[in-house]
Amino acid sequence: MDLSFTSTEEAFREEARTWLAENVPAEPLASMDTPEGFEEHRAWEHILFDAGWAVVSWPERYGGREASLVEWLIFEEEYWASGAPGRVSSNGVSLLAPTIFDFGTPEQQDRFLRPMARGDEIWAQGWSEPDAGSDLAGIKTRAPRDGDHFVIDGQKTWCSRGAFADWFFCLVRTDPDSERHAGLSYLLVPGDTEGLEARAVGRLDGEPGFAELFFDGARVHERYLLGGEGEGWAVAMATTGSERGLNLRAPGRFMAAADRLVGLYKELAESRGSDLGRRDQVVSAWMGAQAYRWQTYATEARLRGGAPIGSEASFMKVLWSELDVELHATALRLLGRDGERADSSWMDGYVFALSGPIYAGTNEIQRNIISERVLGLPRR
Amino acid sequence: MDFSFSDDQIMFQEAVRDLLANECPPEVVRAAWENDTGRTDGLWASLAEMGVVGMTAPESAGGLGMDETDLVLLLEEAGRAALPEPLLEHTAVGIPTLAEAGGSVAEAWLERAAAGEATLGAGPDDGYAPGAATCDLVLLIGGQIRAVPVGSASLVEHRSVDGSRRLFEVDGDAVVLDADAALAFDRAAAAAAAQCVGVAQHLLDTTVEYAAQRFQFGKPVGSYQAVKHHLANTALKIEFARPAVRHAAWCIATGEPDRSRDVSLAKALAAEAVDLAARTALQCHGAIGYTFEYDLHLWMKRGWALSAVWGDAAWHRNRIAEALGM
Ligand SMILES: Cc1cc2nc3c(=O)[nH]c(=O)nc-3n(C[C@H](O)[C@H](O)[C@H](O)COP(=O)(O)OP(=O)(O)OC[C@H]3O[C@@H](n4cnc5c(N)ncnc54)[C@H](O)[C@@H]3O)c2cc1C
Numbered sequence: 292m293d294l295s296f297t298s299t300e301e302a303f304r305e306e307a308r309t310w311l312a313e314n315v316p317a318e319p320l321a322s323m324d325t326p327e328g329f330e331e332h333r334a335w336e337h338i339l340f341d342a343g344w345a346v347v348s349w350p351e352r353y354g355g356r357e358a359s360l361v362e363w364l365i366f367e368e369e370y371w372a373s374g375a376p377g378r379v380s381s382n383g384v385s386l387l388a389p390t391i392f393d394f395g396t397p398e399q400q401d402r403f404l405r406p407m408a409r410g411d412e413i414w415a416q417g418w419s420e421p422d423a424g425s426d427l428a429g430i431k432t433r434a435p436r437d438g439d440h441f442v443i444d445g446q447k448t449w450c451s452r453g454a455f456a457d458w459f460f461c462l463v464r465t466d467p468d469s470e471r472h473a474g475l476s477y478l479l480v481p482g483d484t485e486g487l488e489a490r491a492v493g494r495l496d497g498e499p500g501f502a503e504l505f506f507d508g509a510r511v512h513e514r515y516l517l518g519g520e521g522e523g524w525a526v527a528m529a530t531t532g533s534e535r536g537l538n539l540r541a542p543g544r545f546m547a548a549a550d551r552l553v554g555l556y557k558e559l560a561e562s563r564g565s566d567l568g569r570r571d572q573v574v575s576a577w578m579g580a581q582a583y584r585w586q587t588y589a590t591e592a593r594l595r596g597g598a599p600i601g602s603e604a605s606f607m608k609v610l611w612s613e614l615d616v617e618l619h620a621t622a623l624r625l626l627g628r629d630g631e632r633a634d635s636s637w638m639d640g641y642v643f644a645l646s647g648p649i650y651a652g653t654n655e656i657q658r659n660i661i662s663e664r665v666l667g668l669p670r671r
Numbered sequence: 672m673d674f675s676f677s678d679d680q681i682m683f684q685e686a687v688r689d690l691l692a693n694e695c696p697p698e699v700v701r702a703a704w705e706n707d708t709g710r711t712d713g714l715w716a717s718l719a720e721m722g723v724v725g726m727t728a729p730e731s732a733g734g735l736g737m738d739e740t741d742l743v744l745l746l747e748e749a750g751r752a753a754l755p756e757p758l759l760e761h762t763a764v765g766i767p768t769l770a771e772a773g774g775s776v777a778e779a780w781l782e783r784a785a786a787g788e789a790t791l792g793a794g795p796d797d798g799y800a801p802g803a804a805t806c807d808l809v810l811l812i813g814g815q816i817r818a819v820p821v822g823s824a825s826l827v828e829h830r831s832v833d834g835s836r837r838l839f840e841v842d843g844d845a846v847v848l849d850a851d852a853a854l855a856f857d858r859a860a861a862a863a864a865a866q867c868v869g870v871a872q873h874l875l876d877t878t879v880e881y882a883a884q885r886f887q888f889g890k891p892v893g894s895y896q897a898v899k900h901h902l903a904n905t906a907l908k909i910e911f912a913r914p915a916v917r918h919a920a921w922c923i924a925t926g927e928p929d930r931s932r933d934v935s936l937a938k939a940l941a942a943e944a945v946d947l948a949a950r951t952a953l954q955c956h957g958a959i960g961y962t963f964e965y966d967l968h969l970w971m972k973r974g975w976a977l978s979a980v981w982g983d984a985a986w987h988r989n990r991i992a993e994a995l996g997m
Pocket of ligand 1 (some may be wrong): 427646653
């Protein structure tokens with residue numbers, strides 16, 4: 292056990308910090324859930340990619356620098372501490388890419404990974420349906436085979452930034468007679484496919500960040516099938532491991548937010564004096580971020596030892612999502628009369644944080660997973 | 672950055688776990704509640720034989736020259752078994768503090784303590800020293816560290832809710848040690864945190880086991896979602912306390928500048944974990960858990976005690992706030 296960073300790791304941190312200090316946009320970008328903001332964020336992804344920071348842990352041939360998992364965690368710490376923009380390509384890079392690395396053919400890897408990393412092709416997730424949310428195996432969207440194509444009919448919903456995305460990774464029923472977990476396949480769908488229409492839906496903040504996807508005889512070539520036909524459930528479960536665990540939301544994001552919260556408390560205490568009750572809430576948030584940090588480094592050691600991430604990712608999902616809500620709620624309370632103002636980044640952050648316990652599998656579902664698959668309690 | 676333990680550390684942990692599984696079953700803990708000392712017959716000697724008791728002493732003093740990162744796993748095991756022996760006071764606090772202080776007190780006591788021939792106690796200056804009557808030298812830790820030989824001290828005993836913890840007010844001629852009192856306090860707080868994690872883990876494990884085999888309405892109670900989510904919440908608290916506790920042990924071993932802050936993180940998280948574990952364990956057991964005959968309370972009460980000593984969660988949260996400049 293050595294919980295200090297090696298000189299290589301420190302050098303990596305320094306390099307990231309220096310680059311970020313010089314390149315992070317001084318003004319925040321427009322919301323990535325708007326058409327303009329989406330493109331501004333895409334341009335930022337190009338900058339990151341061209342400097343080698345978009346996908347640090349990936350192989351060099353896809354634009355990465357083969358950084359270790361620890362280095363990636365360090366990068367995330369520095370990235371969020373620098374106040375850099377949110378990652379518009381994260382659904383592709385954090386969720387789909389690990390699945391492509393595991394299940395994709397070499398042709399698929401060569402075709403998709405680099406443009407994804409550069410933000411040339413931004414991906415959206417088309418899984419949820421009007422009648423299939425938590426119960427994902429209940430999806431009905433059909434995609435029976437017709438020669439070397441699959442023909443998709445049905446509807447997807449709650450698709451983040453689906454109105455602007457270039458590509459979709461979808462879970463569909465390629466065997467129309469199948470039920471539940473069988474007969475599903477994981478299809479990669481070009482956004483410009485004929486018979487696919489994406490309609491924007493306003494999110495809680497009023498921005499058109501959701502989309503409904505309507506498929507009406509949309510034909511997708513079999514080369515875009517990820518994993519085996521009918522094996523979509525297993526492939527999708529690999530994606531959820533990434534979605535819940537540290538890939539999507541590394542501790543650095545919350546450490547940075549907690550540090551800003553501590554800063555906010557101190558700034559306000561200078562004019563208003565200290566307030567021990569609120570101070571303790573700030574401490575809670577700071578503790579949560581630190582606890583996540585050490586748990587992640589401990590997990591990294593286990594992964595390096597060959598253990599799978601598995602259901603333990605559910606611990607992380609519950610922790611970061613509830614921490615994020617608590618942290619932002621605390622900030623709004625600290626702000627007093629200004630807490631309700633719409634023009635604060637804390638309010639934006641709060642509204643977004645509230646979705647964390649819902650997306651990526653609700654926290655009730657995560658608690659079911661923890662109790663049944665980690666603790667081994669009886670399912671029924 | 673490498674959070675993995677060495678094979679030797681894991682083997683040591685497993686050896687201690689096996690020993691405690693055999694020699695420290697609930698009957699033994701229960702016997703310690705009833706007897707004169709609050710301790711066991713012979714477990715301390717077995718631990719001394721394995722090298723555990725003196726492990727933190729330098730090899731020159733007959734110890735194993737090990738540090739907090741070696742000890743933390745064993746403290747978790749001690750908590751898991753509700754071991755009624757002074758591993759915290761003697762091995763985690765007493766020996767390293769004497770080794771640091773040197774001088775005549777160390778000369779008189781360190782080698783004997785390392786060999787398990789003399790027992791060291793410890794307590795906060797304004798609190799109680801558990802088990803002091805069975806110790807030879809007690810360290811009272813406050814703004815400074817006062818070493819009081821028990822032979823010439825006057826002791827006032829109080830009962831703890833945990834019947835194996837005999838609480839003592841200690842008064843007597845003291846020698847002030849030339850050692851860092853804040854460090855000694857942190858050693859104690861971090862060790863208590865590690866034991867809290869072990870106690871919490873045991874409470875969770877036994878409750879999961881019970882809930883899987885207790886049937887009501889024709890189904891195991893552990894299949895009901897309310898019960899599941901109680902236990903998932905407890906598992907979450909433990910999952911996120913344990914690495915922070917191990918990190919705190921490393922901070923002590925390496926003298927990290929943020930040591931006190933990060934020990935406070937560990938103790939606050941571990942205290943909150945064991946508090947929740949005790950609550951949910953009792954709730955998910957129902958009335959059987961509320962009986963004196965059933966073993967659950969041995970761990971619940973240990974958890975209550977350890978959560979509160981060497982700074983409870985609120986105390987440590989305040990210390991974090993101060994360390995962050997708030
Ligand atoms: C901001 C945001 C972004 C999203 N982005 C995407 C996206 O890009 N692509 C995509 O496919 N989907 C996306 N989703 C959808 C998300 O995956 C679903 O919202 C989620 O799976 C829950 O489904 P639901 O909303 O239908 O709720 P429901 O499943 O209807 O659940 C309603 C309530 O019932 C509870 N519940 C349901 N089943 C159980 C059970 N078995 N035990 C206990 N409680 C239960 C839930 O926890 C919840 O509290 C997004 C959602 C949000 C909020």
